[in-house]
Amino acid sequence: MSATLVIREILKDTVSILGVELPKKVQIEPPREKKFGDIATNIAMLLASTLKDSPRNIAKKIKDLILERHSTHIEKIDIAGPGFINFFLSKSFWQSEVLKILNKGEDYGRSDLGMGKKVLVEYVSANPTGPLHVGHGRGAAVGDSLARILKFCGYEVTTEYYINDAGRQITLLGKSIYIRYKQLFGFEDEICDDCYKGEYIIDIANKIKQELGDALLKKEPNDAIQFCSQFGQDLILEQIKQDLKNFRVLHENWFSEKSLVAENFVDKTIELLKQKGLVYEKEGALWFSSSKFGDDKDRVLKKSSGDLTYFASDIAYHKDKLDRGFDLLIDIWGADHHGYIPRMKAAICALGRDKQDLQVILIQLVNLLRGGKQVSMSTRSGEFVTLEEVLNEVGPDAARFIFLSRKSDSHLDFDLELAKQRTMENPVYYVQYAHARICSVFAKAKERHIDISMKPNEVINYLTLDLEIDILKKLNEFQDIVLTCARILSPHMLTFYLMELAGMFHQYYNKCPVLGAEQKELIFARCYLLMAIRQVIAQGLYLLGVNAPERM
């Protein structure tokens, strides 16, 4: 249990004696200043109005009660400023963290926050009309890491990729390929304005030519286009799957939009909304009363042409997700889709659920640089940097770590040159290096025939330096950080945490010899501390989907 949770339990018990509950907004956290103790709380200030007493008086009462009843881990309690209660925990409490980490191993930091709640994380879901680019990579990194974190926090997580294989864009893909195909045979058809113009279209056309020769020229254009659509889409999807695999991103489900259409599920969903009185006809089209649920205006489900809108199939898709029994839907979208959130939430409400049951995480643009100079991207113009290229250049570890080093809804500068550099500007190496360095210490120990012949609980009380205690506190914090990441659905705090922990280790490494310590008990104690650090770094990196190398 993290120190903050320990104190939380103690406070909960204590205020119950005063006849009140723990206030919802209570803060229990490590204060910025060391002199304010290990854990500080503002509880007395919050209870002042309820208990009709001054914060400092309340603080005094709480302090006395705690000292009477829970003195085990607590060395000292201070009351400071307007009524903060500052807890100083005993060294032995922090030292025992090593035991907890080593005993729990990979389960250290695991929690039951989610209580088995079923969550569907849907991410990437790029149209199979072109290769994945860097922006998709960012969404992939966030989605995959978030899924790992939520699983670790006791959610039952399923990951899914939604394939938009039924719409106009797919037809357009077929058309684009068909035109390129004809060009290969000397036809002078011009590529249309809204066509896909990337090189890969020509590659696909070439592939068709290789396999079928001129057979397609003899077909009706519409049939030929349909063939091209399917052929191109299959090929692109295969490439997308390969890219994601290389990025260590594995979706459990691949959900096809076409399957919804085939089962008439979209029409059935519209029918359901109609029964609820939320669908009406206007100007030859079918409208959904999304404005009844907070959207700016109503939205079209079926165009006057008779075609379904993308939104209609998206509602059906989300209904399908809910029907599959998920308690919480997490969608990861490009930030340019933010205007789409209110209508999707409206749909969730219309389906009888709370709007909180859909959480949308927006992924801002990746600003791709090469040596400080901007690289432009657009799938349409055909000039873009693919995820594949980035992975070939910088590798999955650096790419993932950089993608996860910012809040997902802020712009991210990604400099390909920097990502390859092995300096502090590229922090993935900093963290991985800490892990490798620890491994190297143990390799050296083996070389020198240093045998750790005492158990952790016999030596951990040798960890008495300020820096050692600080590291133990930092390790303890891991549990809180993981919980926060799960709560705010963002892995980036874990990335920062790992840099801090790695920094403390590097500092320690430079300052305190481990194998060269003067007593064998101290050598062993420091070895155990290093094992604990290594465990937490490895686990943290795992949650980010980054490797923890033993040698660098």
Next chain:
RNA sequence: GCGCCCGUAGCUCAGUAGGAUAGAGCAUUGGACUUCUAAUCCAACGGUCGGGGGUUCGAAUCCUCCCGGGCGCGCCA
């Protein structure tokens, strides 16, 4: 015009249920390897948290107005 996001050190950014003297890295300057990996460490320098008003014991954080930047406002996906 309306809506959403953003504005913190020269640069890139943390600061996520409002807490005590606002933090990192880079850059700059100066130091540390015959010692467990120098892909490291130490020190110095650097801020009216875009601006004004408000809420309260307390605001980078919440409210409001203004300025500046990004994005979205389709019977597109």
